[in-house]
Amino acid sequence: MGIQYCPPNITLSEVWVNNGLSVCFMDTVISATSLGFILLFGCIQLFFYRKYATVVEHYALPYSQLFGLQMVLCGLMPALGILRFTLQALIFEPGMIYGYMILYLLNSIIVWPFVCLLIVRERNYMLPSVPTKGHGLVLLIFWTGNFVAQNLILLNIKNPGWFFKFENAKDIIQFSLFLSQYLASGVVFILGLKAPGIPSIRHSDSFSRLHPFGDDEENSSSRSPFSNFWAKSKALVPFIWPSKSFKLQIYVIVCVISVVAGRVTNVYVPLYSKYIVDSLTTNVNASSNLSSPKRYYVGLTFEDLHLAFRWDFVLIYVALKVIQGGGAGTSGLLSNLRSFLWISVSQYTTREVQVKFFGHLHRLSLRWHLQRKTGEVLRAMDRGTESVNNILNYLIFNIVPTVADIIIAIVYFAVFFNGWFGLIVFVTMVVYLAITFIITEWRTKFRRTMNQADNEQRQQAVDSLLNFETVKYYANEEFEISRYGRSIRKYQREEWKVNASVSLLNMIQLFIINIGLLVGSLLCVKMIVNHEAGLTAGDYVLFTSYLMQLYTPLNFFGTYYRVLQRCFIDMENMMDLFKQEAEINDEPGAEDLQIRDAHIEFKDVCFNYVPERQVLDNISFSVPPGHTVALVGPSGAGKTSIIRLLFRFYDPTSGEISIDGQNIKHVTQASLRKAVGVVPQDTVLFNDTIQYNIKYGRIESDDADMIEASRGAHIHDKICTFPQRYDTTVGERGLKLMAHRLSTVIHANNIIVLSSEGQITEQGSHDDLLARNGLYASMWNEQLKASDSNEASNSKQEEE
Template sequence: MLAILACYLAEVLYYFSRSMADGEYQAPHHAAIRCLGMILIWIPLTSSLLTAETAHWHPYFGAFVLQFSFETITCLMRGRGIGLSQDNRYTNVPLAIGAVRGFNSLLLAIDASFILVSRVSEKGADEEGQSLLGAPQQNGNADYGSIPQSDSDDEEFQDGNKEIKEQQAKRLEEQGGWFGYIKSFAIFLPYLFPRHDWRVMLCLFLRLLNLLSGRVFNLLTPRQLGIITNKLSSGTNVMPWKDVGLWAFYNWFHGYSGLGIVDSFADTYIRNSAFERITMLAYGHLMTLSMDFHTTKDSGEVLKAVEQASSLNQLIEMVLFDIIPVLLDMFIAMAYVTVLFDSYMAFIIMFMGLAYVWIGFKFTTWSQPHRRTYVERQRTENNTVTETITNWATVAYFNRVPFESDRYRSNIKSTIWSHYQYFFRSLGGHAVQDLLTTLAFSACCIFAISQIISGKKPVGNLVTFIMYWGTMMSPLYTMSYSYRYLSSTLIDAERLVQLLNTKSTVSDAENARDLVVKAGKVEFKNVQFFYDPRKEIIRGANLVAEGGQTIAFVGETGGGKSTMLKLLFRFYDVTGGSIMIDGQDLRSVTLSSVREALGLVPQDPALFNQTIRQNVRYARLDASDAEIEDACRAAAIHDDIVSFPDGYNSKVGERGVRLSGGQLQRIAIARVFLKNPKIVLLDEATSAIDSTIESQIQGAFKKLSAGRTTFVIAHRLSTIADANMIIVVDKGEIIERGTHSELLEIGGKYAELWTKQTAGNTSPADSNSTNGDVNDGVLIDITPDEDDDSAKTTGRSQDGNNDSVERRR
């Protein structure tokens, strides 16, 4: 193949040297163009075969056969035309070179045919020993579609996108390659360019108009300057006002002050409109996903998917308004330069353009791993700052400011070094490309000047070409570096697609109706549930809570108490049995109506970084200020709030960190008072409240529970002694049930827990005691081991049985 390429180069050099030696000689135009065109074909063909690890020989075999047939016909026609005359020694050189090419192509075709035959025979002989799933891949990596799997030095930094890339590779295979893969994103076009939005359609029309007019004015502007130059060089004494006016008009209309500002406004409007629709699509879908998604998915990846939702818009815009115009500009440039001078200059530009794009692609590929490393080091550096600022108190507790400063300085140096490695490689690519364009521009100008000197072309054509050069370079730069941008944009778009393809495990059934709560009767019928099929969490739970009753769940850590409340709130659907409210299966009613009818005070409440008034009003958005204050009085938090300098307008900080544990929990209780739900769930609602406040809260709870079905998870058993029914849960099973006095009489698990909590203060016989003193060493932590989602959400230890006030950070 190198011999064939060398023969074409030799023939071009022959024509060039003979033209230089003989001023009257003109090389056959068709022959020179054919050689230049074949060089453009054989360079990538040869490069692909030399660099391929495992070549697919079928297309190469076809190329060799075609080359042999073409050269044979050409040599026969050329030999017949010159009659094999020996009089002129120059005449036989192209024929001899063509014969050498034909002979080499014949050898290549024969060699490729032997390789194909041998591979077929090897495959047939080895067929019975092959695995049904094909050849095993080392390290478990498989190649899909058009994406090669390869190792790199920065493999450890690619784990974040590994899952996304695997999904991308799978979809590439399913779509049949890149064209089908990119085409699959067309389903989002209605969100990017909705037909019903006439403003977006108008802006899209203006953008397309600017796109088409830009291609025209890219030619007219330098051409008009060339016309002016020709008139001036002709020796005229008349000012060409008309031509100058047209040139100024073209510059204005095509510039930013003309159609450019309209295009910029249209682009901005389309981007913002698409960003709103796509981002809300992603955010709305994310908020409807069930708890199992939010507790198992990396929050950074989820946030990135929502934040980078506009990548779909960028992808579509890049294809429509960048890549397609670039291809149009390249074809127009080749044709226009051919008109200005001839096809030789067009081939010079084509050679330069292909080399420019190839260099950009190679240097981008070379520098991309280092860029990825640089980005990851930046992320590590930012994470260090975030962690140390967020955990400032921990740093201060252990006096580790010098240690953290050294760690941060080390991260900065690592980031800078990674930036140097990426930057110098990228800079080298720019330098090589600039050298190439300088050489190509000089060669084109020399060729143009030679034609002007010989009188074949006017000087205005040179001016036109020089002005048009910048127009040709811009698309080349875009093509050269669009690979990296396209790759990263596709990763961002794929991340969003994967998010939108995620289905919620808890969703409304078809024809689901709103929940209607009258009496508030709740039934658990043989309820079973597991997070992981290998470990069942709830086993055959059965209970009936009549309307207005208070049901308390007690038990040791990991028993499944909080899981029952999550099932009732329908964060998860039961895997067996059913949960009924007033005879309505929770799976047959809408999620929105279920959560509107229930009110929950969580063990670890979290507030928004807004004012206290805004946080309480979140429970009922149309509540008045007076209703908010009444709810806070009921929750025994009003006096604390008015003592703050800004009162109800005080900001609570991120997740409520500026409030104490008891204040934070009472704000959560106030929310439920304001919501005034039919069914109330209290998950350790008084765990962070001292004994003085507890008596006030208990009184408020009695008011709140009146006429409402209430479910309570108790930390201090004294707080649930008056419950209508106490359910003792152990390892997912209900082992005891009854009132406080009935369970004490049984002398089972509940009596054991009561004895541990009241040791030294009261006796089991004193069943009406409500002493809140609790032994710190044996408190009942309600955070279950099996509730991995809770652990991941709060990030807290599951082993601590410390006093409830100390359980908040």
């Protein structure tokens, strides 16, 4: 006689036995599903890795103790399976070996080692496609399904055929094995989402480029947008709670209360639908043979439900619908009230984010501003500000309420219907959410690359328009148009991937939702027809309306999650900019600069922008009060760098700069820069009036001060010739003045000549330097020759 597959008096077709699932059925489904899935799709994955994958360099492999824990737990699962089989066959029921036990044992010793093999392969090899930071879909789906299966075992708590009764040592040992498997599968599931052993870079290239947003692009595109979730959430706290306005704080509290009230309303709307249907279809009196009628109503019994005109039910139902809303696209009273109050809160958040971000940009050092891309920074600010508001809206008013609705629905159906309905809702929700999370995480890289392409497109447009004059000089209009067109096509390719993956996810979600609705509806109709559990036609209306009411926000849950994910991605650029720290900061306790004689001194100053090239080498000179000192030299000699050091845009690598004996490193930057005036060689003005630009040097000055400054600069008479005088607009970026000619410095008390190596080669008056016949004299003679050549050319043109 062969081995029986199930124990005596039990068949595989018997699913629900003694208020629980059959052990034979449960182990068979879990084992067959696991074996079939992992062997089929795991082998396909190994085939692709074998054919297309490349080896990850050893230094790119992350070291993590969590990876070691992940491998230990995956290795523990087959050991637990073998131990369970051994105890069952040799101790608990000696010689009683059934087919389902052998299948479960094969599942344990085949599937989990195969899982370990996939983990090692994903860790040490990488496919040529751009990866997400994490495991592949095969392992993620397997770990999710395995953990769900362990939770389904908990449905058998009331089944005496399982081990939850704790009557003897056998039950305690079996429960201990189950608890070990449950904890191990749960931790493996969580570690699978974190993927501690998977490299987060695409290439074995350790070179990291300087990027204005901090992280290199490959790392940025591969990490989860929810990484450092708590740190990002903590950064949002100052913008969430309107601490500066008591009225807005009341608004926030009212909005939260409206969310809670909405959850209560969602329970009673389908409940009163049932009351109305039952009042029209049921004539039940106290002698009815339906059991436990009171458990379907709150404060009502079947005796209250005669065929009568229950106008009170209708009025309450309509009132609840007014509060809840009429369905998709129609907002209810609570929603409209919340939206109205949240307008002011949202504006507060937007204002706080933008002002703080704008102030942070102005506090960053000159080095950062010289390497920034203006269009990219502005785009990051726009997207980041919008994302902060969207995160608050979707998290507080959509995602959290939807999760609460799911939990309430599972508990409600399990208590007031029976466990099967709770199980159907639970499984549908778990599968739906798991698939949504997995596919959405997989889509992350598409969204990031689209953002990057969007930044590049915006930057190219801004850069080209700002340099329109150069474009026209070289007749490169068509080149710029073509380049911009290529950037748009690149963006649209990435946009297509984002939209196509959304369509795929929506189709899968639709399939899962309607499978759950079909199974639940069939079960409900069957129980009503067979008069089981006292269900009535109203209960079918209750079930379907509640389920569809739940599925409506659930159908958008994937959208909420995607939007929340997109918002975190969009916010990353702005948060990375917030992480940028100013290179030059005031010392603790720094005092304002005190001006007495305005004596400036450079003493043994050395400076470099990068270690490879020295810009200034032991520069020493002084500027006595009332003297004019000029800096001349070839391009790149360090003239501009000396001015930047004086304004403390940078600190010298060595040496000291002082004003009236005060080291400028020990005074506040604001007082230093207010005490020193500058007219740079490339004067870029604001796109505003002449009056605005002149007063910008001292904003609090009046018109008399402005005119006096204009007369000192010998431009007052010229300004008066303009039709709008000082109200004349100067245009974008202003009018450029070039001050490179040596003739502008011949009256200086001291002229300092810098060499291309950043050293002082000569200094003295104009006449002294010409007499020395050195570098200054050579530069002067070259300029005279260029001037004579221009004059001759102009004369020839006039004669023609």
